[in-house]
Structures are given as C-alpha cells and as structure tokens.
Amino acid sequence: MNRRALAATLAAAAVLTAAGCSSGAAKKTGDPxxxxxxxxxRYQDAANKGDWPTACPLMSARLRGGDVQHCLDDHAANPASVEHASPSPTASPSPVATYADGSTVPPPATAKATGPDYADTSPVTLGDVIQVPAAGAHPAGYGVLATWSVTWPGKTPETDRRALRLVAEEGGWRVDQHEDNIKGAGELRTVLGG
Known part of the structure; x- marks a missing residue:
C-alpha cells in the first residue's frame, strides 16, 4: 500500500470514528x-416464540449452519423447532442423558403451534455477562444465562435456563452456542466449555 492510499484509509477511519460509526461489536467504551x-x-425471546426471521440473523454462521436463508428454510421445514411446544404423544424413545450428579436431562419438546396444549412463555431475563474462552469449534466471546418460565395450561410454571455464548461476527454480536437445562449461573462457564 502506498503512502497516499494509507493516508486516505487512516483519514476515512478517523472520520468514521469521529462520527460514532463502529462495527457494533463493542461500544466506544470497549465494554460490549x-x-x-x-x-x-432479542435472540432468546424470538427463539421462544418461533420467530426465526428475527432469531436466525442473530445466530453465528456456524450455529445456523450457513447463511440466514438456510436457517429460515431449516426452521420452516422443521416446525418442531419451536422452542417450547407441547411434548409429542408419539415421540420415539431416546436415551436418557444424565448429569455427573446422577440427575437426568429432560427430553426435548416438540412443536405444536396452536391449540390447548400451547405453553405461555414469560419474557426472558438475563444474568451477568461473563467472558468465556474459546472451546472446541467455538471462538472466545461472552456468556450469559437466559431464564424464563413456561406455563402449560392447567400446570404450574416451569423455569427454563439456557447458557448462551455470543461472539463478534458480521459487525455485531451473534449467538454461537446454546446449552439447555442449566441449573444455575454457577454452571455457565463450565457448560460453555470454559
């Protein structure tokens, strides 16, 4: 790069910085x-509602399996992807996963978009944001525990917790990993591989 091109690049960067333009991945303070x-x-509220046009763009390319359209097509082809739908009465049995303490992981829900068995889901609340190191295919980023309640007709509310790993991608923060059935914030770093 010659001096003139370098000077033009630096001047453009200075103008954008002064104008307050950023990648969206971090605020001016450096604290994202x-x-x-x-x-x-936004991601977890949308995923809980099955609002994939909102949720898919908030996922990393790795998590969504390609581009946003691929994610939308995948969820349209698989209506069972609604996050908190009624358990299917004809679901085939699957092996029961267990935690190290011997407790079992509840089976995943399957979809039922309407009708009397549809659950009422509360808004999502978030715990503290923590830094998490790279683990496996996941780059370093930030972790947060999302919590909400699900109330099925005629039943007491159940609390759901999901660990989310967010990474800088495409000029903003994207969900790159989610782990379900988290017992509490103390497990957040462990379940995200940190």
Missing part, C-alpha cells in the same frame, strides 16, 4: 456488555 445482553435477549 450491553450489546451482548441486548442481542442475547
């Missing part, structure tokens, strides 16, 4: 906590 929280809440 509020951006991470906002993305995590």
């Amino acid at each position: 906590t509020e951006d991470v929280r906002a993305t995590a809440k």
Whole structure:
C-alpha cells in the first residue's frame, strides 16, 4: 500500500470514528456488555416464540449452519423447532442423558403451534455477562444465562435456563452456542466449555 492510499484509509477511519460509526461489536467504551445482553435477549425471546426471521440473523454462521436463508428454510421445514411446544404423544424413545450428579436431562419438546396444549412463555431475563474462552469449534466471546418460565395450561410454571455464548461476527454480536437445562449461573462457564 502506498503512502497516499494509507493516508486516505487512516483519514476515512478517523472520520468514521469521529462520527460514532463502529462495527457494533463493542461500544466506544470497549465494554460490549450491553450489546451482548441486548442481542442475547432479542435472540432468546424470538427463539421462544418461533420467530426465526428475527432469531436466525442473530445466530453465528456456524450455529445456523450457513447463511440466514438456510436457517429460515431449516426452521420452516422443521416446525418442531419451536422452542417450547407441547411434548409429542408419539415421540420415539431416546436415551436418557444424565448429569455427573446422577440427575437426568429432560427430553426435548416438540412443536405444536396452536391449540390447548400451547405453553405461555414469560419474557426472558438475563444474568451477568461473563467472558468465556474459546472451546472446541467455538471462538472466545461472552456468556450469559437466559431464564424464563413456561406455563402449560392447567400446570404450574416451569423455569427454563439456557447458557448462551455470543461472539463478534458480521459487525455485531451473534449467538454461537446454546446449552439447555442449566441449573444455575454457577454452571455457565463450565457448560460453555470454559
């Protein structure tokens, strides 16, 4: 790169910085906590509602399995992807997963978009945002625990917890990993591989 091109690039960067333009991955303070929280809440609220046009763009390319359209097509082809739908009465049995303490992991729900068995889901609340190191295929980023309640007709509310890993991608924060059936915030770093 010659001096003239370098000077033009630096001048453009200075103008954008002065104008307040950024990648969206971090605020001017360098602390991305509020951006991470906002993305995590938007993603989990949308996923709980089966609102994939909102949720898919908030996922990393790795998590969504390609581009946004691929994610939308995948969820349209698989209506069972609604996050908190009624358990299917004809679901085939699957092996029961267990935690190290011997407790079992509840089976995943299957979809039923309407009708008397549809659950009422509360808004998502978030715990503290923590830094998490790279683990396996997941880059380093930030973790947060999302919590909400699900109330099935005629039943007492159940609390669901999901650990979310968010990473900087495509000029913002994207959900790159989610782990379900988290007992509490103390497990957040462990379940995200940190």
